[in-house]
Structure formats: C-alpha cells, structure tokens
Amino acid sequence: MILSDRDIKKAIESGRVIIDCAQPGLSTPEQVTQFMHIHASSMDLRLGSVFKLYDHSKFAILDPKNPETLQGRMRMITIPEGESFIVQPGEFVLGVTMETITVPDDLVVRVEGRSSLGRLGIIVHSTAGFVDPGFSGTITLEISNLNRMPVALYPGMRVCQLAFEQMTSPAETPYNKKPHSKYLNQVLPEESRLMTDPEFVGA
Numbered sequence: 001m002i003l004s005d006r007d008i009k010k011a012i013e014s015g016r017v018i019i020d021c022a023q024p025g026l027s028t029p030e031q032v033t034q035f036m037h038i039h040a041s042s043m044d045l046r047l048g049s050v051f052k053l054y055d056h057s058k059f060a061i062l063d064p065k066n067p068e069t070l071q072g073r074m075r076m077i078t079i080p081e082g083e084s085f086i087v088q089p090g091e092f093v094l095g096v097t098m099e100t101i102t103v104p105d106d107l108v109v110r111v112e113g114r115s116s117l118g119r120l121g122i123i124v125h126s127t128a129g130f131v132d133p134g135f136s137g138t139i140t141l142e143i144s145n146l147n148r149m150p151v152a153l154y155p156g157m158r159v160c161q162l163a164f165e166q167m168t169s170p171a172e173t174p175y176n177k178k179p180h181s182k183y184l185n186q187v188l189p190e191e192s193r194l195m196t197d198p199e200f201v202g203a
Contacts, residue, residue: 121147134174
C-alpha cells in the first residue's frame with residue numbers, strides 16, 4: 001500500500017517520518033510539509049552540493065575481493081552555490097540528497113527519478129532505489145547520463161521522488177538494528193562498501 005499525499009503529510013507531522021530539510025526557518029514538521037513538494041503519491045527531494053566520481057584514468061579495476069581497489073578511488077567535488085555540476089555523456093557519479101530522512105520500522109521508501117530529468121537522459125539510481133525501514137541519513141544517488149549531450153545539474157534542484165509503502169508489520173530487524181549497517185547516518189555520498197559483505201571478507 002503506497003501512502004497518499006495526505007498520509008505522507010500525516011507521517012511527517014506526527015514525527016513518524018522525519019525529514020530534515022537543512023533549511024532556515026523550518027523548525028516544525030508542519031512547516032516542513034508546507035515547504036516540501038508533496039504529490040499525490042510521492043515527495044520530491046533536492047540535490048545536494050557534493051559529488052564523488054571515480055578517477056578511472058588512474059586505476060585499472062574495481063575488485064570486491066581486493067578491498068584496496070575500492071577504497072580511495074573517488075574524488076569529491078563541492079559545487080558552489082549557483083553553479084552547476086556537468087554530467088558528461090556516459091559518466092557515472094555519486095550525488096546526495098540535500099535532505100536527511102529517518103524511516104520508521106514499518107515503512108519502506110522507494111527512490112525514483114523525476115520524469116523531467118529522465119527525458120534529459122539522467123538516471124538517479126542504478127539499482128539502489130530502496131530505503132530500508134529503520135534507515136536514517138541522506139540518500140546517495142547513483143547518477144548516470146544516458147544522453148549524448150552533457151547535462152547540467154544544480155544543487156537545490158528537485159532530483160528524485162520518494163514513494164512510501166506500508167509494510168505488513170514492523171521489521172523484526174530494522175536497518176538501524178542490523179549488526180553491520182553500512183550506510184546508516186551517512187551525510188556525504190558514500191562509495192561502495194561491498195568489500196565488507198561476508199562473502200568477500202577474508203576472500
């Protein structure tokens with residue numbers, strides 16, 4: 001069951017879902033719901049100013065069985081206010097939402113791209129379109145440009161939409177109670193921690 005606009009607002013205003021907009025003057029959940037772009041069955045989030053991209057010219061391969069090939073292979077770029085980040089054709093970068101979200105134990109959040117950006121060839125998630133119950137943090141965006149032309153992205157623009165789905169019951173082990181939650185409380189776009197998966201540890 002997907003939450004409607006009225007139920008998204010109720011979830012935020014009751015504190016069940018927490019959205020930190022990092023916006024001066026938004027001190028109450030009611031002010032947050034008035035500020036956010038909430039649609040009939042989803043809510044938009046904005047693009048942050050920090051990006052990470054692979055220095056592919058310096059390294060030969062990304063190999064989860066060799067942790068050194070996954071660590072420190074990305075450089076971080078912070079875009080000044082009012083300026084754009086240009087995503088080149090075929091390029092893959094990590095971005096991050098401006099907002100921080102905290103999800104209760106009985107909701108799942110799906111991250112989807114905006115149609116208007118999709119029509120420019122911009123994909124905002126490769127596979128990670130799923131936010132677990134119990135998660136708290138910003139959302140890392142896996143941004144790709146399928147277009148043959150570069151596309152400018154601006155921090156603060158609406159970049160993705162969230163749909164909230166009610167679970168049949170609260171999760172027995174929500175994300176914040178897992179023994180190894182890789183990305184809990186993330187702030188910056190986080191690169192892959194695949195090498196910490198049990199099948200790769202000690203491989």
